[in-house]
Amino acid sequence: MTKKSSHIDQVDRVGLSLLYNRLKNICDEMAMSMMRTAYSPIFSEGLDFSTLILDKKGQLIATAGLNPAMLGASLYAATWVISEVGESNFNKGDVYCHNDPYRGGSHMPEHMLVTPMFIDGELVAYLGNIAHLAEIGGMAPGSFAADATDIFQEGLRIPPVKLVDKGEQVQSVWKIMLSNHRTPANTWGDIHAMLGSLHVGEKRLRLLFDEIGIYTLDLAFEQMIDYAEEYMRSEIEALPDGIYYGEDCMEDDGITDRPYWIRCRVIIDGDEVIFDFAESDEQAIGPINAPYVVTLSAALNGLLYVLAKGVPVNAGITRAVKVVAPAGTITCVKLPGPCVGGQTEFQPRIMELIQGIVMSQIYPERTAAASGNTSFNFLFGGVDPRNGEYYAHYHFEAMGWGGRELSDGNDAQIVPHANCRNTPVEIFETKFPWIHHEYRLNDEESPGVGKHRGGHGIRRVMEVMGEVITVSALVERMKFKPWGLFGGSPGTNAKLEVKRVKDSDYQTFQEAYNLVSPSKFTNVRLHKGDLVRITSPSGGGYGDPYERNAELVLDDFIQGLLTKEDAKNFYGVVLNNDNSLNVNSTQQYRDKILKEI
């Protein structure tokens, strides 16, 4: 690696690797800055954001990779913003903001900031970040309107506009944004956390440019992209050519009581792959549709889950991959269709369709059964009786992941495509007027059984402490269970129940409020003393449960996750009265069952 004075043709592979790690570290530091300075738990606890370094064309070079669901937007949104605004309109100190799913965004809560970086007047790179603001207005607190029928009901849509102009805040734009969000103080704080992260990134990247030189670093950017392409092509080429098929569905769209089908043909053709979603259903009336970048993200993530573990995630990974998602289908929503749930519910469904159903036909040992596969979006807002201030929150819930070849599914994790963290009870109760009665693994139902079982979902019971809390939900997997693989059984369904002060027992929100969907509703008013019970889904099992290591079954029993009867019924494992493993009886029982089959 040398400075620009010596015009080398290429940076060697070791140098590239070192530089790439430096860039990733800058992205990590940007992320840390954002996490530590944000106002909202979705930033500081949930880590629902990504940080980006882009080359001078806006192509993605490096990302902290916190949220894979933002991959499509990370790859495309900045280039589209630059194209729409025009490169010549980017000045030193400018920051553009946008959240438009019809311009490369994933859904409106996720806002992207992009700033150019100049050295001696020359544009050398862009820095960016994408983050989920917890409240952006619209018809429901938390901005997840599960019965929205157009995008205008989902909150404030912002095309690429300058939020900062040559270092000065553009007050008129800020005022429009803050006036339309229910919790403007949080918006102010969280967007400033994003701005701070850009400053940190620019400082560090400037040091790197000073050290390495513009010419060499620019060359390295190109080579990193080429390397990612080469890596992806070599991995794809190793797959058997063919046309593979998989389908799955969204259970409903919150408006109509019918499933929406996603159908995907995966065409492996030499060193390229085509994902053809053309046979999928038409776009839904309700907000479960995906913009193009969400479907792209899902397809790429499904592929990356199985292939190319060491590939640098940058613009090069898309060159060997084509995603066909015709506009007007559920895989590519047309304006003005609603799409807030596309990112959180639709994307994980496609991702697991690719990694599980399709790739299990090619690489069974690298795939996993279905996770609970819902972000379990539970939104609420109201006036906090402790301080008289309006609050709103976007809450996502942990659930069980699917079993896989080498291990059980993880317990109580956020949906795999988002890679976020849960919000601790202490933070939850400090910030919002709820009190928890329970928060634990759901040990009342078995997850999908198999050689490796699915992970457990959670059970959460909360009591309303404010006079009124307005709640909404946009959830999946209440009608169809997460699928198992290779003889593993399905996981369990999600449930969302309420027990009002006047009620004697829990009932679903659908029963209590006469709703179209059990999993998608908006603006239900709960009152002080009402209880909400959240049961998140568990993952599907992988492989024949009679091949499960009996010691693992015993371990689940000891931990209280399985009864003695279920150990025998599900796994053919016999436990003694002293709760030890009866090896001989287990073998005999399993042999007997196998003979009967």
Add this chain to the structure above:
Amino acid sequence: MVWVDLIVPWHNTAVSYCEVTGNLIVGKYWEFTDKNTKEVYKVTDQSIEDLHYKLKKFRAKYTDDSSGEQLTSVTE
């Protein structure tokens, strides 16, 4: 087969989609005529013209001969 500038007044908020992939068209598009059907397509770039013909070839297989495929439906 030609590049065409997408000229949209600043106050027009309409969106254009690639007619093969569904991707967003920004700034300009590649226009081509299908050799057989004579239909005109607006797409994001030249490589999508090749993709169009590839898809025609592969899609013919989906409909003509699905006997060898593994069709996997998942609802429980």
